[in-house]
Amino acid sequence: MASTAAGAAPIDVAGREAARRRxxxxxxxxxxxAPRSVALVGATESSGWSRLVVASLRAGGLPGRVVPVNPRHASVFGLPAAPSLRALEEPVDLAFCQVAxxxxxxxxxxxxxxxxxxxxVLAAGYGESGEDGRRREQALVDRAIELDLTLLGPNTLGYINPHARAAPFGLPITSPLRPGGVGVVLQSGALSSAVLDFSSRHGIGLSLLSSMGNEAVVTATDVxxxxxxxxxxxxxxxxxxxxxDPAGFVDLAxxxxRAGKPVVVLKVGRSDAGRASALAHTGAVAGDDAVVDSVFRRAGVVRVRSLEELLVTADLLAQGLPLAEPRMGVVSASGGACDIIADRAHDEGVEVPExxxxxxxxxxxxxPPFAAARNPLDVTGFILARPPSGGxxxxxxxxxxxxxxxxxxFVFNSLSVPSAEPADPGALHARLAALAETAGSAxxxxxxxxTTCTDLSPYTREVLDRHGLRVLPGIELGMAAVGHALxxxxxxxxxxxxxxxxxGDLPAAGPAPRPPARTGPWSxxxxxxxxxxxxVPLxxxxxxxxREEARAAADALGYPVALKVCSASIPxxxxxxxxxxxxTGPREAADAFDRVHAAGRAHADDVEGVLVxxxxxxxxxxxxxxxxxxxxxxxxxxxxxGVFxxxxxxxxxxxxxxxxGEVEEMLGELRGAALLRGIRGGVPADVGAVARAVSALTRAASSLGSALHTLEINPWWVHGSQVEALDVLVVTGPSERTPDMPGDRA
Amino acid sequence: MASTAAGAAPIDVAGREAARRRxxxxxxxxxxxAPRSVALVGATESSGWSRLVVASLRAGGLPGRVVPVNPRHASVFGLPAAPSLRALEEPVDLAFCQVAxxxxxxxxxxxxxxxxxxxxVLAAGYGESGEDGRRREQALVDRAIELDLTLLGPNTLGYINPHARAAPFGLPITSPLRPGGVGVVLQSGALSSAVLDFSSRHGIGLSLLSSMGNEAVVTATDVxxxxxxxxxxxxxxxxxxxxxDPAGFVDLAxxxxRAGKPVVVLKVGRSDAGRASALAHTGAVAGDDAVVDSVFRRAGVVRVRSLEELLVTADLLAQGLPLAEPRMGVVSASGGACDIIADRAHDEGVEVPExxxxxxxxxxxxxPPFAAARNPLDVTGFILARPPSGGxxxxxxxxxxxxxxxxxxFVFNSLSVPSAEPADPGALHARLAALAETAGSAxxxxxxxxTTCTDLSPYTREVLDRHGLRVLPGIELGMAAVGHALxxxxxxxxxxxxxxxxxGDLPAAGPAPRPPARTGPWSxxxxxxxxxxxxVPLxxxxxxxxREEARAAADALGYPVALKVCSASIPxxxxxxxxxxxxTGPREAADAFDRVHAAGRAHADDVEGVLVxxxxxxxxxxxxxxxxxxxxxxxxxxxxxGVFxxxxxxxxxxxxxxxxGEVEEMLGELRGAALLRGIRGGVPADVGAVARAVSALTRAASSLGSALHTLEINPWWVHGSQVEALDVLVVTGPSERTPDMPGDRA
Incomplete structure (x- = not known):
């Protein structure tokens, strides 16, 4: 067991990955x-990190043992210390390792x-810091596998499990932890403070918050x-x-x-979305971030753009309300709020019917007589001037x-609960109990x-909790969350x-791809x-x-024709x-042959001929x-x-x-989709025929396996049910797939 | 002076408007x-409204007199009352009228x-409630003019002026009022609570909050x-x-x-943006809300979409920072925050240069050695584990x-101030003083x-105030505000x-429009x-x-030609x-004449002929x-x-x-603008020539005065500097301008 990394038997890549997954x-x-006991290895009162971890564990209130491990002190932060993990009579469930x-x-x-x-493992200096670090991280993984250790990190701040009251965590946390239904997975540990703080202020309960660090052994997908x-x-x-692990992530999503457990993601990197500079258009339009969007949409992953939206949306979805149909009723005490909600509903595709x-x-x-009975409904300031006497x-x-x-x-209902105990708390409770009953029995x-995103006071949270009520913070975030939920x-x-x-399921996989003989653009x-x-219909x-062949071919195909020089070097x-x-005629065809052939020969040695x-x-x-x-x-x-x-x-x-079927959906998503339906007298396109043709294109692409770089047909000509590829370009090469690099930021 | 409305001399519309403006x-x-004394006319302890207004005035802390006016009680809410306004020895500066x-x-x-x-005037039952109400409101305006009374409302909740400590206002307010630089104008009084609450929690100081009500005398534009x-x-x-008052508003904006005082607007009604069903395309594409956008952009009005964005943006702009250049430096203690900021910067057109x-x-x-020196800069959690010892x-x-x-x-700088006094407040103050000095002297x-939008605690606000620092609430809202400011x-x-x-200024107004002889579509x-x-170049x-004229005209114009039946009834x-x-030839031209002419005659009696x-x-x-x-x-x-x-x-x-010049700007805003620059071998369009031609179109349109319904040229043909209108359609009619109706919601 005590073999060193240098002496360890080499582990093959697939075997190592399988072992890591176990x-x-x-x-x-x-x-x-969910540890019942935690050892803090390397804890020392002179370290800021140690101070923070001990404070977090205390704030969490772990019911079991917390043992500092320090060979030089009998007591650390007032806790009896052990000289080493081996010295513990009974093993702890978790060691939080804060050594160098x-x-x-x-x-x-x-x-x-x-x-x-x-x-x-808190320590940095692994995959995030250059070649040496990556080797060190690989050795760490191998060692964890040999030693059968489940390892979070390195370069992680740890995690917080409010249900288990476990907070082995290297940043200050808000106490008490609020257990709840939202599991949080962060690839940036430093955001934990903001996540915990916002959640706490809005009464959002968490089941876990995990800072992933370098994901050497345990990945975000595993969590x-x-x-x-x-x-x-x-x-x-x-x-x-x-x-x-994109494939694993998509599969899990x-x-x-299917299981009804929503996954909400704030995925950054929209701004540096790489766009391959490519021979073909496909690379230029399929920017990395647009692909992320399409993958998420297909897998039902909810994509948000701010931390607030992440937490508020996950919190709404964790409530498990059966939101799927779009017709919303609105009850508000402000006409202005009604207007804002109507606009936001419009943005989110939510209907506000009569x-x-x-x-x-x-x-x-x-x-009251001056109020109008409509949707969205403004019950007017009347309710303030004449509050309910009870119930x-x-x-x-x-x-x-x-x-x-x-x-x-469903109903989007304005709810305002005072920040501090009112003069008549009984009336408030009666009202909230009645409201909870109404909502619960509906x-x-x-x-x-x-109306706006403001903190809930401790009193407000307590009152809402007592009646099992949740309030979305503000119209803006609230309607965003409702839109996502729908x-x-x-x-x-x-x-x-x-x-x-x-x-309508996916096509069966074709025969195993055969590596093509050529790389680069094909003729x-x-x-x-x-x-x-x-x-593919061509x-x-x-x-x-x-010249003569050109003329004969043109005669046989029928005029007018096009002639194109054919060479792999001239995409x-x-x-x-x-x-x-x-x-338009035989003579012109022969002359055109001479012209385009000469133009091709002037640029390339591999002209195969001319396509008519x-x-x-x-x-x-x-x-x-x-x-x-x-x-x-x-x-x-x-x-x-063309221009589209x-x-x-x-x-x-x-x-x-x-x-x-999905190709048909894709066609329907285009801004110019109306063209396919035949606007202004055009012939409607047979989208089924188009979908079958595009499907054949994807089979051709898949047949190239990892040699595929691009397979593009631009344009297709579609006239009713006639679908023909007018120009086809294949580019193959060494695979452009680059390994996922571990992030280099905590 | 005491003449009744019924007996008042009629006032002409223009004269009445001039008098109202005075x-x-x-x-x-x-x-x-900014009253130094306020009378509450109709104040009575049995009214909820009275209770709210008195509470607000007290919370505001008006230094001068507050006098209830009530003929039946000598004292109201503990304040000595006057039986009528006439009974006051000295006139008050303001009467808050809460009578029926x-x-x-x-x-x-x-x-x-x-x-x-x-x-x-708090009372409702005016312009917002039908024909009778509108007559009542007109009489109210006439009476105010006769009596030389400046009147806010009716159907208003009043206003709050924190600098004057005046809060004659019909909703509960947050005390103490925070004076500051943001003037708030609301067409929904019920939103005031949310505005005051959010502002107070974020330390946003107000110079005024005015609930406009029906704007019978004082309009939002006046404020x-x-x-x-x-x-x-x-x-x-x-x-x-x-x-x-659109013209007045745009002029003021x-x-x-020009004066450097930003106007930030949350304008609702995006969802019910009317789209005129029109003969021509112009009406269909120029939806009401798109027009609002274009008017605002041109007048430099900042348009926002949420209440939070409204207040945070106005607050940032009120600071008067010289934000105009887009290259942003970012200092953050979280790599994740850096990523989010980079994405938001991208959205807002803000650069994050190396x-x-x-x-x-x-x-x-x-x-520290494991941190990278770059922009956006993550100074890492190091600062938490090793906080500054001072300064x-x-x-x-x-x-x-x-x-x-x-x-x-400019720099977007992360600043986190504790919610409650830390163990060493001196260190905090030293640090903030140094920061304020750095920022102030730069x-x-x-x-x-x-990082996220959370309330500032009273302690945090006090500490920030002491050092003259402001913190934008959250990356999401903060970057939105920065984008607006830039x-x-x-x-x-x-x-x-x-x-x-x-x-590059606007064209001089042409000659006065002459009403056209016809209405409806023109031939x-x-x-x-x-x-x-x-x-307009045609x-x-x-x-x-x-037939013969058609053949001759075609011969003269040169083939190929088009023939179009010409009739006002056939747009x-x-x-x-x-x-x-x-x-393509004379014979075909003659036949085409017969065909299109007959088709026209089958549909209309007013065929003027055929255009070749x-x-x-x-x-x-x-x-x-x-x-x-x-x-x-x-x-x-x-x-x-075409499809565009x-x-x-x-x-x-x-x-x-x-x-x-503006037409050239407009062309540059099009999604398809690249086409004008001549992509893929096309001839670049002479946008100057296009702009002159479109300018001529606008002159033609203006010449129709209020009879104009639509003047549309679709398409223009542009080939380099050649610009020709290929098809022109004029529609005139009774003006479609509808009077602005007073809103019917508080």
Missing amino acids: LARPERLRGLF TERVESVMEEAAEAGVRNLV VAHLLEDDRTHAIAMFLETIR RRAL LAPGTCERLTELL RGLADLCLEAMLDDPSID AKPVVHYS RWGRARQHLLRQDHDPA EAASRDLAASHG VPATLVRT HKSDIGGVALMV TPMRRGGIELFAGVTVDPVFGPVLAVGLG VEVLEDVSLRPLPVSP | LARPERLRGLF TERVESVMEEAAEAGVRNLV VAHLLEDDRTHAIAMFLETIR RRAL LAPGTCERLTELL RGLADLCLEAMLDDPSID AKPVVHYS RWGRARQHLLRQDHDPA EAASRDLAASHG VPATLVRT HKSDIGGVALMV TPMRRGGIELFAGVTVDPVFGPVLAVGLG VEVLEDVSLRPLPVSP
Whole structure:
């Protein structure tokens, strides 16, 4: 067991990964995250870190033992210390290792000998700091595997589990911890303070907050897998800088969606979204961040853009309200708030329908004469000048009427609770109890909101808790959360329907890819051959090598024709004069051959000849291509051709595999989708035929395996149910996939 | 003086408006909003409203007299009461009138007799409640004019002036009021509570908060004019449901921009943005809300979308930091925060440049070895584990280095101040004093932020106040405010440059419009005549009435030609077969005449003939039209033709008048702008020539005066410097301008 890293037997990559996963599987993480006893290895009163960790553990209130391990002091921070982990009579459940980088390995050995199975490693100087650090981190992983240690970090601040009252954590925390249903996974430990602070002020309860550090052994994806099995976690909130195991993450996200446990992610890196400078358009339009968006949408991952939105959305989703239908009723005490809510509803695709006549009558009886019975409903300042004397007030009665309306799916209800105990707390409690009963007994969700995002006072939190009520902080964040919840609910329904009716399912994987003979751009003729062999419908074309062949081919295809020089070295044929369009006769065809052939020969040695094809006019031009994202692999981009893709970058993206049904969805997402439906007398496109053709393109792309760089058809010509690829470009090469680098920031 | 409304002499509309304005001019509003004494007319202990107003006045702490006026009680709420305003020995500066609607007029008379010149009227039942109410409100205005009374309301909650400690206001307020530089104007009184609460929690100081009510005498625009002259107001924050005096508002907004006093507006109604169903496209693309956007942008009005953004942005702008250049340095204690800030900067068009080598060296010496010297800068959790012993800490030294960097225009600096007094308050104060000195002595703005939007505790506010520091609440809101401030700063520079160099100024007004003889759509020939008479360049065209004339005209114009039936009753000629395109010879021209003429005759009795024009190919198609917005009047819409306007609605809007320079700006705003620069071998468009042509279109539109409904040219054909209108449509009619209705919500 005490072999050194240098002497360890080499472990193969796949075997090491399998071993690492065993250390990070949910049953192991249950132990890591819920210790009954914690040792603080390297704790010393002279260290700021030690001070912080001890303070956090105390604030958390761990019911079990906390033992500083320090060979030089019998007592640290007033706690009896042990000289080493081996000296402990009974092993602790967790060792929080705060020794210097060079001492970590010996602590790991000591831990293993002492029967400790879980370690948090604070030290930096690993993967985040250059080549030496990466080697050190690899050795750390190997050692953890050998020693059967589940290790969080290195370069982590630790974690907080409010249910277990465990807070082995290197930053100050807000006490008391509030247990709840939101599991938080952060790739930036330093954000924990802000997350804890905001959650605490808004009464958002957490099931776990884990600072991931370098994810050497336990990754963010592993923690999600654990939280998926954790009954106390009802929604997962993540801050992500990189996705280290994209396939695993996407698979888990879909499992989470199916299981009804929402995953909400603040994924940064929108600004430096790399855009491959590529021969083809696909690389230019499929920026990294647009691919992240499409992957998340498909997997039902809720993507947010601020920390506040992350926590508020996860908190709403953790409540498990059955939000999926979009017709919202609004009860407010301010006409201005009604207007703001109506605008935000519009942004979020939430409907604010008119009320049924019966509801209007009921409201008219309740409201003062100057108030209008409508949706959104302003119950007016009347409720302030004449507050309820007890039990249900005006606003609550209006809420009940709204909930009974058949045209309303859920109600967004203004709720304001005083910051400090009012003169008559009994009236407040009576009102909140009645409100909780109304909301609880209704068959429809009630979402309470405050007008702006302000802290809840301890008194307010206590009062809301007592009645089991939650209030979304502010219209802006509240409506954002409602919008996310509705979209998530619909995504889930969509997935469950797919599960039930797998007809629209993904295509079966084709035969194993064969590595192609060439790299770089292919000639158009070779590109066409590949596409044709996978069933892509192509415009007819003849490869000719002489004037006479050109003339004969043109005669056979019918005029007008186009001639294009065919060479792997000339992907942009028109730029060099290698294309002749609208050639209308045999003589012109022969002359055009001479012209484009000469232009090609002037630029390349590998001219294969000239392609002669009939011209297509009318109809619609489409664009479709597959490129390779460095994180998510092959991605299909579909758009309208011409200015739509070149100027407007109006494309829809999906990682492969993509079913024909999904291609139809992608077409529907385009800003220019109306063109496909045949505006102003155009022939509507047969989107089913288009989807089958694009599907064939994805099969052709997949056949290239890891050699695929780009396969692009630009344009397709679509006229009703006629679909033809007019130009095909294949680029292969050494795979552009780069390994995911560990982040270099805490 | 005591004449009744019924007996009053009729006042003409223009005279009444002039008289109303006199009552609402800034010198009158200074008195209204800064009373030294207040009478509460109708105050009674049994009324909830009375209770609220007295509580607010007390919370405000008015130094002068507060006198309840109540004929039946000698004392109200413990204050000695007067039986009537007349009974006061000395007139009060303001009467807050909370009597019932039917008694308001007698209180006005009483006030005038008693020498009171300012009135706040709480009562509802005026313009917001139907025809009777509108008549009542008109009588109220007439009476105020007769009696020389400046009147806020009716249907208002009143106002709060923290500098004057005056809070005649009908909702509970947060005490103590915080005086400051933000003037708040609300068209929804019920939002005041949220505004006051949020401001108070974030230490945002107000110069005024005015609930506008029905704006019968004093309008929101009047209050803005007052705040523009008020030295204590440094920024104006508005919540607007409608803009009652659009021309006045826009004029004031530009004055404010010139004067350097920012106007920030939350304008609701985005969701019900009306879109005129129109014969032409211009009406369809120039939705009301898009027009508001364009008007605001042009006038330098900052438009926000939430209450929080309204207040935080106004507060930042009120600080008067010279933010205009976009290169931002970031100092943060969290790598995750750095990532979020970088993304938000990207959204806001803010640059985060690399640092100069000298700065990197300086930072490297300051930072711990595992931290990277770069922008955005993560000073790491190091600062927590090893806090500064006094004075400048690590983060502050990094801030100084960043401020010295020549590639940085301003710094976004993380600042966290404890909620309660720390163990060593001296160290905190030393650090904040040093920070304030650094920020104060730097030639560049420093903007402090916290990570999320959480309340500042009273202790934190006190500490920040003592050192003159402000902290933006959260990265999300903070970066939104910074983005607004930068755009506002640039808009101001732009305006000042225009002032300095009026060459690019607006065109002089043309001759007075003559009402046209016809209403409804005009025939294309008549439309062309109008356009031509104002210098719009047109494609040549000949109106013919026989086969022979058609053949001759086609011969003269040169083939291919187009033939279009010409009739005022057939605006959509192609829909009825009234157009023949690509006609290539004389015989075909004669046949085409017969065809389109017959098609026209089958649909209309007023066929004027057939227009023969040469076909234009190649080049770019543009779209430009003028339509009439119900609030802002004639609006120019410019876009690319074809799918860009019909499918993508990619247009830029400006209310008239528009200078040729502004047309060039509008073209630059289009999503498809790259097309004008000649992508993929196209000829670049001469945008100067386009701008002159569109300018001529606006002159033609203006010549129609209030009869203008639409003047649209779709398409223009542009080929380099050749610009020709290919199709012109004029629609006139009774003006569609609808009067602004008073809002019907408090």
